[in-house]
Amino acid sequence: MCKGSIALMPQKAAIDWSFPITVQEMVKLGKTSRRQSKEGRSVEQLLNLVGMAGMESRRLNQLSGGQQQRVLLARALIQESDILLLDEPYSAIDPPTRAHLLDVMRQQAEAGQTLLVSSHDWGKGLDSYDRVLVIDRHLVANGTPTQVRNTISEMGNVMGDCCG
């Protein structure tokens, strides 16, 4: 791993899902950034990790919303960056996919990767994070999930709804 490298898992809306490309080729695109080592995980290993094994030759537009999110995560993971930035990873996905993504992210964090997640929808996954920042134009709360929940409830703010 190179120091300070950042990989991005973009919002789904940033991708042209009608582009003629297979799952395998999409994940390989992550390799065009010249950061990763030669010993890194293969496309097959990463697709297996995100629960997409056997779908290598499928076209992107043949996938469900949740499967598309998993492909984006695999593409970000293949870059072996120090920091992984995830932009709205939970948008338009079903609860099992959300749980799976969270599981993979937890494994990455345990392996030493720093994860920055931007989301409007935390749900029950809030406790999975070490630190939470709530921003509503300005910084509203900053701390551990418990501290943030307390801050929000003390404020009696509608923001409390977002923190489950």
Added chain:
Amino acid sequence: MAEFDLWWGIPLLMALLVGSLCPAAGSLLITQRRILLANLMAHSVLPGLVVALALEVDPSIGGLISGLIGALVAERLNQRFRGREEGAMNTVLAGFTALGVLLVPLLKARIDLESILFGDILAAGGVDLVRTAVAAFALVLLFTTRYQDLVFIGVDPEGAIAAKRPVSQIRFIAIVITALVVISSIAAVGIVLVIGLLCAPVLVHVERSTSLRNQVVKSSCTGLLLCGGGMMLAVLLDLPPGPLIGVLCMVLLFLRRP
């Protein structure tokens, strides 16, 4: 007899080359959602062609410069009218076409507008063939050296920028090569058919292709059959090849199974 064969050979080769080249360029443009830019460039070459003919220089040089200026003007206006780019581009397209028509009487240029619109493939010569071969070589070079980047920019332009890929440079090179393809093809098949060949063979395959490479190969083969077959049919029916192939492009879309 030998002269007869040669006379047929170059137009046929030209038809086959243009038939495979335009859909290859069109694959790139349609998957990157830049086909309107190609349409604009195909029309923007007109003022340059007229000026070049009036100055008695190679029309393709004038057309190339004019096409690039059209693309640059459109890019500038796109930034000013963000979110309404199509309107801005269509205005530039109309403006450059009108300017070309205005320049004909102003510069007293001897130019056949009908042949620019529909081309005259039977009159294509060795110079046209070489010009088209150069454009084909440039396109193949772009595909072979920058394939991964072209895919990245097509499927995830913001991601390509974030990954520090040379997005602006590749887009500029693609614009220049598009201008080369358009200019070299216009001599043979005209503006109208260039646009038809950039789009129709691509649209037939775009939903079923599994990669950009696959898309390019399938579209080029279809374009090649379309042009080769269209030209033969035109000779058989004693019709002008350019307009006939243009109509066949549209028929092809109707015949495509959903």
